[in-house]
Amino acid sequence: MSAAASPDPLHQLYASHHGWLHGWLRRKLGCPEHAADVAQDTFLRLIGSRDALLALCEPRAWLTTTANRLIIDRARRHAVEQAWLNELAALADPLAGFASPEEQLLAAEALAQIAAALEAVPAKAGEAFLLHYLDGLTHAEIGERLGVGPRMVRKYLVQCLVACAPAEPT
């Protein structure tokens, strides 16, 4: 069901719950501006969602769940971007690996997607994945490093690949 097909319920939803959501977020986050941003994004997500109608059954549960997820997404993105910028700042050459701000943005985006995907897998699996795909270690080297057998290394890597796959924008 597209949002366009049912503009009135959505409009009504916004009118009835936006103020409440904003208040809820302000208490949760302690920052009015950030709360306003997240509230806005939450409703944008609702408008873009195919499951918009589902939200109408229990709108506040949907809104808080979605808002929570957005907060985590933003925080993760911010953390990854900071970590990335810190690594870049540690380099002397401003040209660094990624020249243009756009390329840096893409890299930070890719890294944030990997970070998001790896949250869904056990720590060792995520470590195996990073060692293999971002550091070039072989399965045997990873097994040695993590103290697990080759079958487990393979299981870790498959698990992470599947977790990463839907993270790619389609």
Next chain:
Amino acid sequence: MTPPAPRLHATGQPLDEAVADAAAEWLTRFMAGEVDAGERRRWQQWRAAHPDHERAWQHIERVSASWQGLPPGLAYRTLAPLAGRPARPGRRQLLAALFGVGLASGLGLAASRSTPLRALHADLRTATGEQRRIELADGSLLTLNTASAVDIRFDGEQRLVRLIAGEIHVVTGHDARFAGQPFVVATDDGRVRALGTRFAVARDDAGSRVDVFAHAVEISPAGRPERTRIVGAGEGARFDADDSRASALDPRPEQWAAGQLHADDVRLDDFLAELGRYRSGILRCDPAVAGLRFSGVFPLADSDRILAMLPNSLPVQVRFRTRYWVTVSTVDAR
């Protein structure tokens, strides 16, 4: 009502979880060099069995390729302290970061396998079939492909890597102590100055070539140094001592630097010619089978194994007269 869990997608269409699992399993096996002859045939059958399978394979290949562009050291160091955390503590940590408390760091993950090379001067060489990756004093990552040799001179004025033979892949480092010292790869044909970051330089009988994967380099022919040419990301160039000319980007350096040999609907003779670079001795291809085509991703570490599995993918036989004399021919040839 909670929002539905994110579904698996490839090229915009939902994808069955079991199919995505299978594609991930295949890629993982390929990367581990575990795919033997029969397995490889099953891989091809699996891809052909259903359009979703092929779609899932293409998707997983594309997703994994998107990580290849991330600079190895930087990307690893960025994510290592963050990744694989259970969601709950991760959430707290991320929120802390969001509000300026800062990241907990130093969860000591060991350094990469590249060996730091402290010496400012070293001669490095790889045998046929060997690859080596080292980290230079400035943090640059240098990968030598098969049968390659370099001299390294960091003299305080510049960071010079002299390519004597073969080919190298470079990800330039940016250690503060080397600020203002240009990173240069020199061959007998001229100099390639890094204006950034990720590129490969090869030297063969016909001259030198450079392929640029990120940012740009400047070529300066040895005999006519004023005839400089800037080669940008996604471009290649050939040069000799007199001049340089643009050429299409050769994607292979990014593949061999990752320890992989890619075949995408290639002719068998072309594939064997490429594989032969990683083997000592003679690798002959019977003209009767030269035009057969096939695809795959192979770990470069074991070329014997790649050869051993060919008969199960193609109607060919592989005869080892000795380890160093191999002929690929039609099945019944004697």
